[in-house]
Each structure stands twice: as structure tokens, then as C-alpha cells.
Amino acid sequence: MPEKISDAEHTVMEVLWDESPLTAQDVAERIPATRDWTANTVKTLLGRLLAKNIIAHEADGRRYLYRPLVQRTDYVAGESKRLIDRLFGGKLTPLVAHLAERDELTAQDIAEIEVLLKGLKG
Amino acid sequence: MPEKISDAEHTVMEVLWDESPLTAQDVAERIPATRDWTANTVKTLLGRLLAKNIIAHEADGRRYLYRPLVQRTDYVAGESKRLIDRLFGGKLTPLVAHLAERDELTAQDIAEIEVLLKGLKG
DNA sequence: CCGTACTGATTACAGCTGTAATCGTATCGA
DNA sequence: TCGATACGATTACAGCTGTAATCAGTACGG
Numbered sequence: 001m002p003e004k005i006s007d008a009e010h011t012v013m014e015v016l017w018d019e020s021p022l023t024a025q026d027v028a029e030r031i032p033a034t035r036d037w038t039a040n041t042v043k044t045l046l047g048r049l050l051a052k053n054i055i056a057h058e059a060d061g062r063r064y065l066y067r068p069l070v071q072r073t074d075y076v077a078g079e080s081k082r083l084i085d086r087l088f089g090g091k092l093t094p095l096v097a098h099l100a101e102r103d104e105l106t107a108q109d110i111a112e113i114e115v116l117l118k119g120l121k122g
Numbered sequence: 123m124p125e126k127i128s129d130a131e132h133t134v135m136e137v138l139w140d141e142s143p144l145t146a147q148d149v150a151e152r153i154p155a156t157r158d159w160t161a162n163t164v165k166t167l168l169g170r171l172l173a174k175n176i177i178a179h180e181a182d183g184r185r186y187l188y189r190p191l192v193q194r195t196d197y198v199a200g201e202s203k204r205l206i207d208r209l210f211g212g213k214l215t216p217l218v219a220h221l222a223e224r225d226e227l228t229a230q231d232i233a234e235i236e237v238l239l240k241g242l243k244g
Numbered sequence: 245c246c247g248t249a250c251t252g253a254t255t256a257c258a259g260c261t262g263t264a265a266t267c268g269t270a271t272c273g274a
Numbered sequence: 275t276c277g278a279t280a281c282g283a284t285t286a287c288a289g290c291t292g293t294a295a296t297c298a299g300t301a302c303g304g
Contacts, residue, residue, distance in 0.1 A: 006261060010208070024281075041263050043282070048261090062270065063281060076209050077224055080217060083205045086132070087198050092221060093234040095202060099214060100242050102199055110239050112215040117232050120222050128291060146251075163293050165252070170291090184300065185251060 002070070002078065003052035011035055012045045016055060017072040021065035124192070124200065125174035133157055134167045138177060139194040143187035 005013060015030045016022060022030070028042040046066055049055045057064035088094040096113075099105050127135060137152045138144060144152070150164040168188055171177045179186035210216040218235075221227050 004260090008262060037262095038264065040265070044262090044264075047283075073220075076220060077226075079205060079209060080220065081226070083201060087201060092218070092227060092231055093238065096214070096218075096235050097238055098195075098198060098202065100238065102195075104199075104203070105214060105242070109214055110242055113218050114236065114239055116215065116219055116222065117236055120227065120232055126290090130292060159292095160294065162295070166292090166294075169253075 002074075003054060005049075005052075005054060005070075005075065008035075008041075009045050009049055009052075009054070012042065012049060013054070013068065013070075013072075013075070016066060016068045021058070021067040023060070023063050023065060027066065124196075125176060127171075127174075127176060127192075127197065130157075130163075131167050131171055131174075131176070134164065134171060135176070135190065135192075135194075135197070138188060138190045143180070143189040145182070145185050145187060149188065 011031060012027060015027050019030070024043050024046055025039065027046065028037070028039045031037055031042060046055070046057075050057060050066075054068070054070050055066050056069050057066045059065075084090055084092060084095060088098070096105075133153060134149060137149050141152070146165050146168055147161065149168065150159070150161045153159055153164060168177070168179075172179060172188075176190070176192050177188050178191050179188045181187075206212055206214060206217060210220070218227075
């Protein structure tokens with residue numbers, strides 16, 4: 001049911017999740033400069049997202065306004081779960097352990113997570 | 123530099139990470155039954171992984187033995203980082219917070235992570 | 245010695261992706 | 275009114291992916 005969002009499409013989605021509805025041109029202007037896309041490329045991606053029912057558009061005069069149909073939270077949940085399932089047997093602990101082992105957690109990260117978990121227990 | 127591993131290829135890699143070196147047939151036999159692949163499909167994927175320099179093969183008579191060149195740990199690190207960068211601005215805390223909000227952390231998960239973090243601080 | 249079976253290599257082919265260019269139509273400025 | 279613009283829609287096209295089938299070489303059983 002949830003159509004797959006490709007990498008390039010995801011870039012477009014981040015723009016719309018941040019602010020919407022937007023015209024195609026507005027979206028194009030907000031795409032990070034590192035992805036050196038033409039306006040046409042952005043329009044193609046908007047078209048594909050429409051076809052996949054991941055965004056919708058409503059007419060605004062001779063142009064369209066685009067808005068997400070899928071919530072970012074849901075997308076993020078799906079992607080997180082997929083990764084943790086695939087690589088960590090579905091458990092979060094090994095992910096944290098893994099990052100810790102590779103020294104990819106700062107003392108502050110650790111402190112933050114501890115506070116967060118404390119809150120969850122209460 | 124690190125060539126991209128596709129989803130189907132990843133399935134093959136998990137087999138080799140679990141046990142290697144293996145012949146193509148051994149690999150095929152160990153592929154989870156849920157991926158209903160023919161032996162040919164597995165050989166194609168082995169060939170692609172070879173071409174990408176992600177695995178190597180050594181002759182063993184008229185057949186080959188395949189082994190990983192990339193460590194699972196490194197792959198996992200890359201994928202984890204990519205996800206966390208893309209979806210959580212590079213910080214782990216929001217991922218944990220996110221999973222917590224969606225009730226995807228059991229009490230035991232929380233306890234385990236706390237123990238883990240305690241160990242890291244000491 | 246001959247066919248059969250097994251192995252890797254080559255080829256196939258449709259669908260998805262990244263990245264546009266071009267086309268058709270409507271609008272706006274001169 | 276006429277050409278320049280701006281938009282979305284259609285078309286393009288190569289590379290990657292998933293999923294094989296077919297081919298070519300060789301070793302083994304009879």
C-alpha cells in the first residue's frame with residue numbers, strides 16, 4: 001500500500017514536509033543547492049510522487065499547489081523500522097551498541113538518551 | 123568508493139557474513155525461503171557483487187568459493203549513519219525519541235539501553 | 245568415448261531511478 | 275494581436291534492480 005519513495009523523491013518530500021502547499025517553482029527553489037537540479041527535474045519528481053499518491057495537488061489558477069499526503073512521522077517510522085529489522089534483528093539495543101562501539105555517540109548523546117529513557121520509565 | 127549494495131544483494135551478503143567461504147550452491151541453499159529464488163538468480167547476484175568488489179572468489183577445482191570483502195560491521199555502520207543523517211539530522215536521540223513515541227520500545231529495550239549507556243559512561 | 249549434469253558467463257528484459265528536453269497550451273506584456 | 279513566458283504533460287534515455295533463461299565448457303557415469 002505505501003508506495004516506495006526513492007532517494008530523489010525524498011528530497012522533494014522534505015521540502016513539502018517543511019512547508020506546504022507550494023507551487024512546483026517554490027519547491028524547486030527550496031531544494032538544497034547540493035542537488036543541482038533543473039526545475040524540470042523537480043517537476044518530474046512531483047509528477048511521480050503524484051502518481052504514487054504520496055502527494056496531492058490542487059489547482060491554483062493555471063498552476064498547482066502541492067502538499068504531502070503522507071506524514072513525515074509515518075515515513076520516518078517505516079524507514080527506521082525497515083533498517084532496524086534488516087540490520088539489527090528488529091531490536092534497537094544493538095543499534096545503540098553498534099554506534100557506541102564505533103565511537104559515534106558523544107557524551108552528550110548518551111546523556112540525552114538517558115534523560116529520555118528516564119522519562120519513559122516514569 | 124564503497125559500491126552500493128542493493129536489497130537483493132544484501133540478502134546474499136547476509137548469508138556470506140554468517141558463513142564463508144561458500145560455493146554458489148551453498149549460498150543458494152542458505153537464502154531464506156521467503157525469497158523464492160532460483161539458483162540462477164543467486165549466481166547473478168554473486169556475479170554482480172564480484173563486479174562491485176564487495177566479495178571475492180577463489181577457485182576450488184571447477185567451482186568457486188565466495189567470501190565477503192566488506193565487513194558486515196562496516197556495512198551496518200554506513201547504513202545506520204545514512205539513515206540517521208537523512209532522517210534525524212545525524213543525531214541518534216531523535217531516533218530513540220521517535221521510536222519511544224511510537225511505543226516501539228519495550229520496557230526491556232529501555233532497561234537494556236540504560237545498562238549499555240551506563241557502561242559507556244564509566 | 246559419449247552423453248549428461250553441473251558450473252560460471254552471457255544475455256534478457258521489464259520496472260524503477262536520476263536527470264532532463266521537448267511539446268502543447270494558456271497567459272501576459274507590448 | 276503576436277510573440278515571449280510559464281506551466282504541466284509527455285517523452286527520452288542510460289544505469290540499476292529483480293529475476294531469470296540460455297550458452298559454453300568440463301568432469302563423471304556408463
